[in-house]
Amino acid sequence: MKKRLFTPGPTPVPESVMLKMAEPMIHHRHPEFTELFTRVNNNLRYLFQTSGDVLTLTSSGTGSMDAVVCNLHQPGETAVFVNGGKFGERWGEILRAYGMHAVEVSVEWGSSVSADQIADALKGNPAVKAVYLTQSETSTGAATDVKTIAREVHKNCEAAVVVDGITAVGAMELRMDEWGIDAVVTGSQKGLMIPPGLAFLALSERAWRMTEKSTLPKYYFDLIKAKKAVRDNDTPWTPAVSLVIGVDKALEMIRSEGIENVWKRHDRLARSIRSSAQALGLSVLAKCPSNALTAITIPDSLDAKAFNRTLKNKYGITVAGGQGHFKGKIIRISHLGYYDEFDMTAIVSALELTLKDCGYKFEPGVGVRAAISAFSV
Amino acid sequence: MKKRLFTPGPTPVPESVMLKMAEPMIHHRHPEFTELFTRVNNNLRYLFQTSGDVLTLTSSGTGSMDAVVCNLHQPGETAVFVNGGKFGERWGEILRAYGMHAVEVSVEWGSSVSADQIADALKGNPAVKAVYLTQSETSTGAATDVKTIAREVHKNCEAAVVVDGITAVGAMELRMDEWGIDAVVTGSQKGLMIPPGLAFLALSERAWRMTEKSTLPKYYFDLIKAKKAVRDNDTPWTPAVSLVIGVDKALEMIRSEGIENVWKRHDRLARSIRSSAQALGLSVLAKCPSNALTAITIPDSLDAKAFNRTLKNKYGITVAGGQGHFKGKIIRISHLGYYDEFDMTAIVSALELTLKDCGYKFEPGVGVRAAISAFSV
Numbered sequence: 001m002k003k004r005l006f007t008p009g010p011t012p013v014p015e016s017v018m019l020k021m022a023e024p025m026i027h028h029r030h031p032e033f034t035e036l037f038t039r040v041n042n043n044l045r046y047l048f049q050t051s052g053d054v055l056t057l058t059s060s061g062t063g064s065m066d067a068v069v070c071n072l073h074q075p076g077e078t079a080v081f082v083n084g085g086k087f088g089e090r091w092g093e094i095l096r097a098y099g100m101h102a103v104e105v106s107v108e109w110g111s112s113v114s115a116d117q118i119a120d121a122l123k124g125n126p127a128v129k130a131v132y133l134t135q136s137e138t139s140t141g142a143a144t145d146v147k148t149i150a151r152e153v154h155k156n157c158e159a160a161v162v163v164d165g166i167t168a169v170g171a172m173e174l175r176m177d178e179w180g181i182d183a184v185v186t187g188s189q190k191g192l193m194i195p196p197g198l199a200f201l202a203l204s205e206r207a208w209r210m211t212e213k214s215t216l217p218k219y220y221f222d223l224i225k226a227k228k229a230v231r232d233n234d235t236p237w238t239p240a241v242s243l244v245i246g247v248d249k250a251l252e253m254i255r256s257e258g259i260e261n262v263w264k265r266h267d268r269l270a271r272s273i274r275s276s277a278q279a280l281g282l283s284v285l286a287k288c289p290s291n292a293l294t295a296i297t298i299p300d301s302l303d304a305k306a307f308n309r310t311l312k313n314k315y316g317i318t319v320a321g322g323q324g325h326f327k328g329k330i331i332r333i334s335h336l337g338y339y340d341e342f343d344m345t346a347i348v349s350a351l352e353l354t355l356k357d358c359g360y361k362f363e364p365g366v367g368v369r370a371a372i373s374a375f376s377v
Numbered sequence: 378m379k380k381r382l383f384t385p386g387p388t389p390v391p392e393s394v395m396l397k398m399a400e401p402m403i404h405h406r407h408p409e410f411t412e413l414f415t416r417v418n419n420n421l422r423y424l425f426q427t428s429g430d431v432l433t434l435t436s437s438g439t440g441s442m443d444a445v446v447c448n449l450h451q452p453g454e455t456a457v458f459v460n461g462g463k464f465g466e467r468w469g470e471i472l473r474a475y476g477m478h479a480v481e482v483s484v485e486w487g488s489s490v491s492a493d494q495i496a497d498a499l500k501g502n503p504a505v506k507a508v509y510l511t512q513s514e515t516s517t518g519a520a521t522d523v524k525t526i527a528r529e530v531h532k533n534c535e536a537a538v539v540v541d542g543i544t545a546v547g548a549m550e551l552r553m554d555e556w557g558i559d560a561v562v563t564g565s566q567k568g569l570m571i572p573p574g575l576a577f578l579a580l581s582e583r584a585w586r587m588t589e590k591s592t593l594p595k596y597y598f599d600l601i602k603a604k605k606a607v608r609d610n611d612t613p614w615t616p617a618v619s620l621v622i623g624v625d626k627a628l629e630m631i632r633s634e635g636i637e638n639v640w641k642r643h644d645r646l647a648r649s650i651r652s653s654a655q656a657l658g659l660s661v662l663a664k665c666p667s668n669a670l671t672a673i674t675i676p677d678s679l680d681a682k683a684f685n686r687t688l689k690n691k692y693g694i695t696v697a698g699g700q701g702h703f704k705g706k707i708i709r710i711s712h713l714g715y716y717d718e719f720d721m722t723a724i725v726s727a728l729e730l731t732l733k734d735c736g737y738k739f740e741p742g743v744g745v746r747a748a749i750s751a752f753s754v
Contacts, residue, residue: 007404010618021619022399025572027384027695058574059597060435060614066597075594097596189615195402197435197574197617216594217452219474220436220443237437238566240574240617241387242398318404 001316006347008138008167008293008320009061010189010196011337013246014253017194021246028241029234036248038233043251044200046259047192048184049175054202055226056247058240061166061187064199066094067221068162068183072130072210075099080121080159081132082106082113086139086323087164091132098216103128109326110140110295112288115152122157129210130160130182135168139323141295141332142286143172147179154180160207166190169200170254171266171292171336182207191262191292193253193337194246198239266291269335269344272374276348279370280355280362285330292336295322297329302358304328310357315350341375378693383724385515385544385670385697386438387566387573388714390623391630394571398623405618406611413625415610420628421577423636424569425561426552431579432603433624435617438543438564441576443471444598445539445560449507449587452476457498457536458509459483459490463516463700464541468509475593480505486703487517487672489665492529499534506587507537507559512545516700518672518709519663520549524556531557537584543567546577547631548643548669548713559584568639568669570630570714571623575616643668646712646721649751653725656747657732657739662707669713672699674706679735681705687734692727718752 005012026032037056044054057064069091073079079100081091084107095102105121107113113133122128131153135146150161160182168174169184170191176184182204189196203211203223211223225236254262270291274284277296285295298304304321308331311317320332333347348367355362382389403409414433421431434441446468450456456477458468461484472479482498484490490510499505508530512523527538537559545551546561547568553561559581566573580588580600588600602613631639647668651661654673662672675681681698685708688694697709710724725744732739 003401005402005404009615010402010404013402013619018399018401022395024380024395025382025387025390025566027382027387027697028573029697030689030695058435058437059440060616062614063436063597069596070594094596097599098594187615189402189618195617195619196405196615197620217447217475219446219471220440221597222474237439238386238564238573239437240572240620241566242390242572242619243574243617312407318407320404320406 003316003318004346006317006319006334008190008332008334008336009187011193011334013194014250014338017246017249020249021242023245026241028239033241034233037244040244040248040251041230041233043255046255047170047251048202050177050202052202052204053227053230054200055223055230056235056239056244057199057201057221057226058197058237059199060196061185061199062090063221064185064187064201065090065164067201067223068185069094069098069100070216070218070221071214071223072160072183072207073098073100074213074215076101077129078103078125078127079130079132080105080118080125080128082134084111084113084140084142085109085134085137087137087166088134091134091164095132110142110285110287112142112144115145115149118149119152119156122153122159128157128159130162132162134164135174136172136290136292138167138293139326140286141284141290141293143288143290146181150180160210167290167292167336170262172290173263176202188243188247191337192247193250194243198243198247266335268375269339269341270294271377272341272344272371273333273335273348275370275374276367280352280367293332293334295330295332298331299360302360307354307358310354311350314357315353317347317350344371380693380695381723383694383696383711385567385709385711385713386564388570388711390571391627391715394623394626397626398619400622403618405616410618411610414621417621417625417628418607418610420632423632424547424628425579427554427579429579429581430604430607431577432600432607433612433616433621434576434578434598434603435574435614436576437573438562438576439467440598441562441564441578442467442541444578444600445562446471446475446477447593447595447598448591448600449537449560449584450475450477451590451592453478454506455480455502455504456507456509457482457495457502457505459511461488461490461517461519462486462511462514464514464543465511468541472509487519487662487664489519489521492522492526495526496529496533499530499536505534505536507539509539511541512551513549513667513669515544515670516703517663518661518667518670520665520667523558527557537587544667544669544713547639549667550640553579565620565624568714569624570627571620575620575624643712645752646716646718647671648754649718649721649748650710650712650725652747652751653744657729657744670709670711672707672709675708676737679737684731684735688727688731691734692730694724694727721748
C-alpha cells in the first residue's frame with residue numbers, strides 16, 4: 001500500500017532532497033562544506049526575511065526554544081507567555097525551568113491571543129523583558145497575529161518579542177525585520193521539508209544586546225559562540241552535516257518558488273482543506289486558523305480510534321491525533337512544506353472514504369469538490 | 378576523482394545505511410517508529426555494555442557532554458577533569474560554564490593521564506563529586522585507561538566516573554557496568570557510522586541518584602524527562618528520525634559482527650597504521666594510542682599545507698589536521714567505524730605517494746608492506 005504522511009512535522013521530504021542527503025559524507029571543517037553552508041546561511045536570511053544572522057543548531061525545535069530563553073535572560077526576570085496550546089505552554093515550562101517569573105496569558109485552546117490581552121498583561125507587569133508568542137500553534141492549528149502584537153508591544157514598552165515559528169516559517173507570512181520581531185525559531189522537519197534534527201534561530205539587535213547581559217548558564221546552546229562561528233560560515237560544534245546538505249537543497253527549492261509564492265500556496269492548500277471540512281459538515285477547531293495545519297473536530301457520533309485506524313491501515317494515510325485534552329477529539333492534517341493541490345485531493349478523498357466506512361452521512365464527493373473549488377480562488 | 382574520508386568524525390556512512398535513511402519519512406509517535414526505536418534501545422545497551430537505559434539525544438556529542446554536567450550537579454560543586462587535549466579541556470569549559478569548581482589535571486597533549494595522577498587530585502580535593510575523563514582524545518589520538526582509573530577512584534571515594542566515549546564507543550573495549558563507569562556519552566558520526574546529529578548517553582544508578590538532587594537549570598537536556606520517555610521507547614522531543622533509522626541499521630551491523638570483533642578489527646587497523654608510520658620513519662604522536670584514530674607528526678622538513686593539499690586534491694583523501702597548537706604539525710587519520718584492511722592499504726598508499734611528491738625520502742612500498750604484515754598478527 002502506498003503510504004502518505006500528513007503530520008505537521010515530520011513532513012514529507014522531497015525525493016531529490018533525500019537522495020542528496022544519501023551522498024557520501026563530507027567533513028564540516030573542509031571547503032566543500034563551507035561553500036554549501038555559506039549558501040544555506042544566505043538563504044536562511046531570505047527565509048526569515050532578516051538581514052541578520054540565522055543560526056543553525058543541531059537539536060529539535062524545542063532545543064532552539066531553550067536556547068532563546070537561556071541566552072536572553074538573567075535568573076528571576078519576568079516574561080509573558082501565552083498558553084493557548086501545548087507549544088505556548090512549553091514557553092512557560094522553559095521560562096520556569098530557568099528560574100524566570102513567567103506571567104501566563106491564558107486563552108482557550110483553539111483560540112488566539114489578541115494584542116489587547118498582551119497589552120493588559122504588560123500593563124500589570126512593567127518589568128517584563130520579553131513576550132513569548134507562538135505564530136502557528138501546532139497542537140490546535142490556531143494562528144497568532146504576531147505582526148500586530150509586535151507593533152503594539154514595541155509602542156508601549158522595551159520588551160523583546162519572541163516568536164515560536166516552528167510550524168509557521170515557510171508556511172505563513174513572517175517578516176522578521178519589518179515586523180520588529182526580536183527572536184524567531186524554527187525546526188527543520190516543518191516548512192523546510194527535511195527530516196528533524198536541525199533548528200534555526202535569529203535574533204534582532206535588541207535581542208543580541210540582551211544576550212550580552214545574560215547570566216543564565218549554557219554551553220552547547222551558547223548563541224554568542226554560534227554567532228562568532230556563523231560569521232565564518234562555521235558552527236561551534238559538529239553540525240548534523242547530512243541535514244545541512246538537505247536544507248541547502250530545500251532552501252534552493254523555496255528560493256526558486258519565491259517565498260511569497262510559498263506563503264500563497266500554503267494559504268491556498270489550507271483554504272481548500274477548511275472548505276472541504278465545512279462541506280463535509282465537520283468543524284475546524286481554530287477560530288483563526290494557521291495555514292500550516294488544520295485541526296478538525298471528530299464528530300461525537302464517530303469512534304475516533306476506529307476512524308484513525310481506518311485512515312492509516314486501510315488507506316495508508318498518517319495524520320496526527322490530538323494532544324492533551326484533545327486526545328481522541330481531533331485530527332490534525334498537515335499542509336506544511338512539500339504539498340501541492342493533488343496531495344489535498346488525496347487526503348480529502350481518503351477522509352471521505354473513511355467517513356463512509358465509519359457510517360457518517362454525507363454526499364459523496366462534496367469534500368473533494370470543495371477542495372478543488374478553493375484552488376482557483 | 379574517487380573521494381575517501383578519513384576524518385575521526387564524520388566517518389564514512391555505509392551505503393546500505395545511507396539508502397535506508399533516504400526512505401520516505403515516518404512519524405515518531407507512530408508504531409512504525411516505536412518498533413524500530415525499541416530495537417535501537419536494546420542494541421545501544423549492548424553497545425555500551427550496560428543493562429541500564431541508553432538515552433538518544435538530538436544534538437552533537439558536545440550536547441551530551443553539556444547534558445551530563447547540568448544533570449549531575451549542583452552549582453559550586455567540585456569536579457576533576459583532565460586537560461590532555463581539546464576534548465578533555467572541553468569538560469573543564471562546560472564545568473565552569475555551569476558554575477562548578479573544576480580541578481584541572483594537566484597532562485602534556487599526546488600523553489595520557491595515569492590512575493596515580495587522578496588519585497593525587499582526589500586526595501587534595503575530598504569534596505570531588507565526579508571525575509571527567511576522555512577515553513579516546515580525538516585531538517591527539519591518545520587513549521586513557523578508564524577501566525583502571527574507575528576502579529581506583531571507586532576504591533577511594535564516592536565520586537562518579539564520567540567518560541567521554543565519543544570516539545571510543547564502538548572502537549575500543551568499554552564495558553560500562555563491569556568497569557563501574559557512571560556516565561558514558563558518544564556521538565553518532567563516529568564508531569556508529571552514521572551522519573552527525575545524534576548523541577547517546579547512559580548513566581549508572583549512582584549517577585541517576587545525582588540527577589535527582591541536581592539543581593542546575595535545564596529543559597531540552599533534562600535527562601529525567603528523557604529517561605521517562607525511553608521506558609516507553611519514546612523521546613521527550615522530536616528526535617532526528619532519519620538518523621535514528623540509520624543508527625538502527627548501523628547497530629544491526631555491529632551486533633552481527635559482534636562487539637568484541639568490532640573492537641578487535643579497530644585494534645588490527647590501528648596497529649597497521651602505526652606500523653606503517655613507523656616503517657616510513659614517521660612518528661605517532663600519542664604515547665598510549667587510541668584505536669579510533671592515529672595522529673602522525675609531519676616531519677619538519679615537509680610543508681604541512683602542501684602535504685595536505687596534495688593528499689586532498691591529487692589523491693582525493695580527506696584527513697583531519699591538528700587543532701590548537703598542533704595546527705600544521707600533525708595529521709589525524711581515522712580508522713573509526715566503517716573501515717576495513719583495504720581502506721588502510723588505500724590511505725597508506727596515498728600517504729606514500731604524497732610523501733614522494735613532497736620530496737620525502739623512503740623506500741617505496743615499505744609503509745604498505747608494514748600495514749599488510751600487521752593484519753595477520
